[in-house]
Amino acid sequence: MKKSDIYEIAIKILGLYLVTILLWQLRDILSSISLLIQSRSNPKIFEGFDQTPILLISISSFLVLTIISGLLIFKTKAITKLICKSTDYEDSVSLFAEKTTIYEIALTIVGLLLIVETFPDFAYKLKKHIQFIKSDYPQKEYETMFFMTSLIKILVGLIAIIYSNQLANFFGKKNKSE
Template sequence: MKKSDIYEIAIKVLGLYLLFTCIDLLTAALATSALLIHAKQNPEMFESFGQTPFLILSIANLVFVVLFALFLTLKTKTIVKFVCKPSDYEERSMLSVDRELIYEIALVLMGLILVVWTLPDFAIKLKEHITLVQSDVPTNEYDTNFVITAAIKIALGITAVIYSKSLAVGLGKVNGDSSRITGVE
């Protein structure tokens, strides 16, 4: 395996991680939009403190991180060309492994982390939400958004674990290289 191959794998894994963390940014954007709606319905609630700039910033942040994560994931070879020195394309290590295997392991780990970190809060908020709905008490819009985004996180985490092999093969083919990485040729 060349040093440039290791850079390529690390950059792609970072891009995948950022894609998974975009869900939290989506939660922030939804929470900010809920605040904006409440501010419009109840102007005295925030007095003259406008919520629109916060909504614009949260959406811009979400879009920027999604685009950056997609760039890292889909244009990895281009980034590696800028990051690596010419010697990095020649320097070899004695590691012998498939790219897809590394991507598969990373997807399984990220999926499990996403589920484990999200599940406890999701269970608590879902129980509270169900209790409020059954009691005919109005629910908090932020809590509803939290339950929805947490369910999406759990679904994505489970999908990443279940379909890690298929996704890893797809990631390996994104750059047109699904070869075995070997330190010895």
């Protein structure tokens, strides 16, 4: 394995980690949308404070991070060419595992991280959701959105763990020229 391959692995892993951050930002966007809807229907809630700039900042931040993570994941070779020296393509480095194995480990860790960070929030929101249903108390729209985003995060974490081998093979596939 060449030194440049290690750069590629590190860049792709960083991109995958940024995807988990995107999921957290998705929650911010949903919160901003909910607040904007509430402020439009009842302007007295926020004393006339316009929620639109917050929504625009949340969306623009999400889009920028999406572009960056997409570049890191799908344009890894181009980024590697920008940061590597010519000797990095020649210097061999020995690692304990192949490229796909490292991706599989990274995907499993990212999936576990996402689940561990989300589970306490999900459990609390699930308990609250069940209590609202049992008491026939109307649930706020934003609480449902928070519950759903927590559920989506856990599902993405499970997918990253369960399909880590297939995803690692996809990310670690060799170029046609190799």
